Amino acid sequence: MTTTITFGIQKGGVGKTLTSGVTAYLLSEAGYKVLCVDMDSQGNLTQFISGIDDLSEFENETVLEAIKEQDARPYIKGISENLHLLPSDDYLATIGQFLYQEYDGNRSLALHHTLEPVHKFYDFIIIDTPPALSEQTINALSTSTHVVIMFETSKFCYSAVPRFIDTVLTTKERLNPDLEIAGILRTLADAKRVDSQAMIQLIENEYPNYVFDTVIHRRATTGRLPIYGLVNNSESNQAFSYHKSFVKELMDRVRSEKTNQ
Numbered sequence: 046m047t048t049t050i051t052f053g054i055q056k057g058g059v060g061k062t063l064t065s066g067v068t069a070y071l072l073s074e075a076g077y078k079v080l081c082v083d084m085d086s087q088g089n090l091t092q093f094i095s096g097i098d099d100l101s102e103f104e105n106e107t108v109l110e111a112i113k114e115q116d117a118r119p120y121i122k123g124i125s126e127n128l129h130l131l132p133s134d135d136y137l138a139t140i141g142q143f144l145y146q147e148y149d150g151n152r153s154l155a156l157h158h159t160l161e162p163v164h165k166f167y168d169f170i171i172i173d174t175p176p177a178l179s180e181q182t183i184n185a186l187s188t189s190t191h192v193v194i195m196f197e198t199s200k201f202c203y204s205a206v207p208r209f210i211d212t213v214l215t216t217k218e219r220l221n222p223d224l225e226i227a228g229i230l231r232t233l234a235d236a237k238r239v240d241s242q243a244m245i246q247l248i249e250n251e252y253p254n255y256v257f258d259t260v261i262h263r264r265a266t267t268g269r270l271p272i273y274g275l276v277n278n279s280e281s282n283q284a285f286s287y288h289k290s291f292v293k294e295l296m297d298r299v300r301s302e303k304t305n306q
């Protein structure tokens with residue numbers, strides 16, 4: 046069975062794209078078949094995974110067209126043998142208009158029906174989302190078995206977490222009973238800042254069962270991954286080290302749930 050993991054929070058600049066991209070890459074390197082789905086019209090995951098900056102290369106061949114056809118298959122790009130991508134570009138911003146005016150069915154399940162034909166090909170589907178509780182995010186949650194809640198150690202992000210959890214629980218209740226919170230991932234932590242350390246502790250006190258033990262710290266080599274790329278990156282040992290430990294924890298959580306079922 047495919048494990049589908051959404052990375053989300055209604056905040057930008059918190060590491061959703063970088064973390065979802067690195068997670069997908071590390072899983073593919075571990076031998077799993079992985080599909081990345083870019084649900085953000087900014088197309089950053091598309092750029093990060095493909096190494097192609099110019100999104101016009103993907104015009105008319107994106108997740109938007111896949112949703113319109115209700116079939117991902119014609120639009121999936123092979124990046125490596127194990128890593129595939131369903132790209133996005135700016136036009137994904139029109140998805141709401143399409144879903145409200147033309148889509149015949151439950152508009153929150155449009156992505157789910159689009160991905161159903163490819164479930165059998167993948168061990169993992171990893172979905173990156175925009176910084177908003179938009180149709181894209183609801184569609185991502187509605188087709189996921191798990192969600193990783195991204196928590197950048199700041200006040201604004203702190204206030205976003207309970208509202209995001211409410212959205213996840215409402216989606217689970219109304220649309221997708223299989224959805225589970227894999228955990229809250231603390232990112233972009235700054236060891237030199239007292240306020241960052243306080244936020245790390247605060248979120249742990251409030252959600253002790255949800256937080257991952259791994260805290261992803263701000264690190265120059267990690268921040269440079271979108272510049273130097275995921276493959277043949279001479280800094281990759283350092284750049285990936287926090288994420289490797291996170292992915293191990295994530296796999297333990299996802300797998301233990303499966304064996305408990």
Ligand SMILES: Nc1ncnc2c1ncn2[C@@H]1O[C@H](COP(=O)(O)OP(=O)(O)O)[C@@H](O)[C@H]1O
Nearest residue numbers: 057058059060061062063064262263264267268
């Ligand atoms: N652990 C990290 N250390 C340093 N820079 C990071 C780290 N994680 C993400 N970044 C950088 O922070 C910026 C925002 O990350 P991004 O993944 O684009 O966030 P989001 O998708 O939530 O908007 C990017 O420039 C990215 O390279």
Ligand SMILES: [Mg+2]
Nearest residue numbers: 061062085089
């Ligand atoms: Mg992003």
